[in-house]
Amino acid sequence: MTNFDTVKRNLEARGYAVRVFPTGKEAADYLAASLDGKSVGFGGSATLEALGLYERLESRGEVVWHWKWEDPAAARRAAQATDVYLTSVNALAETGELVNIDGAGNRVAATLFGHEKVYFAVGRNKLVPGYDEAVWRARNVAAPRRARQLGKKTPCAVKCDRCYDCKSPERICRGLAVLWGPMMGMAAEVLLIDEDLGL
Numbered sequence: 001m002t003n004f005d006t007v008k009r010n011l012e013a014r015g016y017a018v019r020v021f022p023t024g025k026e027a028a029d030y031l032a033a034s035l036d037g038k039s040v041g042f043g044g045s046a047t048l049e050a051l052g053l054y055e056r057l058e059s060r061g062e063v064v065w066h067w068k069w070e071d072p073a074a075a076r077r078a079a080q081a082t083d084v085y086l087t088s089v090n091a092l093a094e095t096g097e098l099v100n101i102d103g104a105g106n107r108v109a110a111t112l113f114g115h116e117k118v119y120f121a122v123g124r125n126k127l128v129p130g131y132d133e134a135v136w137r138a139r140n141v142a143a144p145r146r147a148r149q150l151g152k153k154t155p156c157a158v159k160c161d162r163c164y165d166c167k168s169p170e171r172i173c174r175g176l177a178v179l180w181g182p183m184m185g186m187a188a189e190v191l192l193i194d195e196d197l198g199l
């Protein structure tokens with residue numbers, strides 16, 4: 001079992017609610033029960049895909065995900081107006097910083113403003129010791145893997161070994177957000193999951 005004690009304590013000190021789950025299934029069960037009656041927007045996330053949450057929630061109310069809708073642009077806009085928002089992170093520092101890189105900006109924007117509450121589902125593989133390592137992981141691990149997954153014509157997608165800070169028109173890294181704590185007026189909960197999930 002991964003020892004989440006330090007990161008849990010540091011996240012709570014920053015104002016997050018935190019729960020620890022041994023498996024993704026238990027985290028998904030918790031979210032499905034917590035989100036009953038709420039409209040839910042999804043950020044692009046291989047973790048959420050692995051948890052199967054969209055399929056579980058879509059029969060129960062308004063769920064919005066640009067990975068699932070026919071019109072991704074419309075979904076990105078609609079997801080900004082839901083009650084709650086689900087996403088993961090590209091990296092989580094044990095000191096409590098959450099780091100996400102984005103291309104279109106919908107995901108990082110939704111973690112900064114506009115929802116009653118944001119949930120971050122985070123597998124153990126996203127956990128790194130500190131802030132510098134979190135930024136490094138987001139740039140050099142998560143982003144190249146995503147670029148390769150999308151078949152982008154970027155140097156990182158070919159080698160998948162690090163970020164080349166490319167100037168490619170297909171660059172997927174257009175902005176980086178660091179959350180030092182929940183934004184004012186918006187609740188935030190971090191689900192720490194003792195499985196490798198996402199990129």
Ligand code: SF4
Pocket residue numbers: 139140143144147154155156157162163164165166167168170171172173
């Ligand atoms: S900036 Fe370019 S090279 Fe670096 S991870 Fe993003 S897409 Fe890849």
